[in-house]
Amino acid sequence: MTQRDFLIVGGGVVGMAVAYGLARAGLSVTVLDESDDALRASRGNAGLVWVQGKGLGMPRYAELSLEAAKAWADFARELTERTGIDLEYEQRGGVDLCLDAEEAHSRQQEYTTLQNASSFLTQEFRWEYLDREALMPYLPGLGEAVHGGTWSPHDGQCNPLYLLRALYAASHSLGVDTHPASPVERLEATASGFRATTPRGHFEADRVILAAGLGARTLAPMLGLSDAVHPVRGQVLVTERRPPGARLPTPQIRQTASGGYLIGDTHEDAGLDKGVTLAMMQSLAVKAVRIYPDLAEARLVRSWGALRVMTPDGNPLYEASTTHPGAYNINCHSGITLAAFHAGGLSDAIRDDRVAQSFPQFSGARFHVPAT
Template identity: 40%
Template sequence: MVLRSSEITIIGGGIVGLSTALGLLQAGLRVTVLNGADGDFRASQGNFGLIWLQGKGADFAPYAAWTREAVARWPEFARALQELSGVDLALQQSGGFEFFTDPDEFTAFAQSLAQQQAHLGPRFSHEMIDGDTLRRLHPEIGPEVVGASFCPLDGHVNPLRLLTALQRAFVTLGGEIRTGAQVVEIAQAQGGGFDLRLKDGTHLGAPRAVLCAGLGSSTLAAQLGFATRVSPQRGELLITEKLGPRLGFLSSTIRQVDEGGLQIGGTKANVGPDDRETLSEINALARHAVTVLPALADVRVVRAWGALRVMTPDGYPVYARSPQHPGAYLVTCHSGVTLASLHASLLADWIEDSAAAPDLEAFDDHRFALSAAA
């Protein structure tokens, strides 16, 4: 069986794949998305939903600038996506905090934000707030919090609604999503394009292919000559019972979702492909939440889960064209929610190599090939 109706095939039906596909579709291309198996590890279904700038790219100016552009485009992106899909994304972008209980960590993060400020100039603003001042502004903050940073550009969204909205908008505009289409092998086809072999034995043809398969990308990336090998990083989350409007702010580790519950997260563990929750990390999350907000001690936790982030070797996104297989592209990152506004817009210009294409050379895959050679 050969598929030739599409001009470009997206391998991966998560937030990164669908936002990229939507941008290409809106640029006038015929696009098919191959969405893998239900049992695949899916970062899009377990993330925290932040649209976050502070701290991003402090040591890598191109990433700071790319993230700043993404954050700026989110309000219009959300409006257009809601209009297309009929799904309310529950976007709020009124600023966010990073809380600290360790003075040294607070000082170190202040230095990182100063570096980010140097990269972005007037396009970035932030405040460093000491603990006493913070408690005058927010009396509910606990006494062990030594300070916080605040960036007025940060925000959050309902990530599951975002995923649903992308699916609906893509199909509404004429895109095709093939579910259960798990690509296990990709090779150059005779006469041009690519032959994609699925797990069920089906073969699909694709004139061009964009690999956006998250943790499923490494094997296929190697087959296309890419150097990037992504790895999993587990993060664990807690969800509390639904509450009234109890949280007067957003932070990178505690947020009140639109349904009313509090989502508590922030763990990082390099444990391989293991998304099980652990009692020790759940306890640590609960302690952190109560330290920041002591009144949460009487709130019930109703759910907990682990999910796997998609991490490149240096933690930054990869946007690469295959040097060996023209027409093959690799797009991978761990900030798929934040960067969705760019993946659905500017990335299409880069893939099409149009005059309006952004300069993404700093994110090319060859940086890992060079590191290995060194």
């Protein structure tokens, strides 16, 4: 068998977006993934394609999020054309709610600072603070407990499971071979590239990309890459289907295309426990009813927990190994939003081996500064 151009470790939305981007550029790609019991943020997230709040301490991340959001409509259309899968993507704008005046004040200060951080953001990042009354046309039936919120036209939503399914289907159609239930135990350089060892045998390629989410904690050091990611649990609650409405999505709650409300923006340190807790479910339900009082009537039908893949500063990790040229580490906590960029500009940078030059801010070196 001829050696492949790329081996990707991790078949979540990040690994598959990059696999798709590389295969679309004509490169041969093999993807190795774990089993169904793996920790997989890509199967438990909220499906927001979201710009607000991104890059508050790193404007370049805000720029990438905005570029990704702008590319998303074409990206979704292209995947649908290739696969026939409707991603349920829509970009009607979104609102990040503020429950009190203090939150409203600090949010506006943060966004103003961000907007002034680069000429691109000054020109392109559009947002507005709206009080509760002004939000009503966007969020009909909004509860009195809500103070207001920031509205932005860039925000949207999709069905993240359909996104993942489409990425697999499109990648397969371009010749990507994917191997589930193939946990990588060891990664090493060979005379002609890299080798991954799994219980199902060895896989080799010219170059290797680690897109293993929390799996980077054990695999990254094998290739001189950063292991600085940790889990942050999010719990999600879903209501029965409700009549479709005009309400824009918010990070706190959104109505899905099938009618159910998806509630949840918890951020918890729970180690590797991806379960749900009654206390958190109760607090999510209370918050949902404060936002939309009519949901007091809604039956709850489903809940789950999932682990975010978080770096110490919350910004993505895009790095090329200096000790193992040809090895890359790609990790982020906003893989749905950034999917269009991962399949586009980031894949191009990996293909051309210019990740370090194009995205120096995102190297893992920022977390491994030797003490003086």
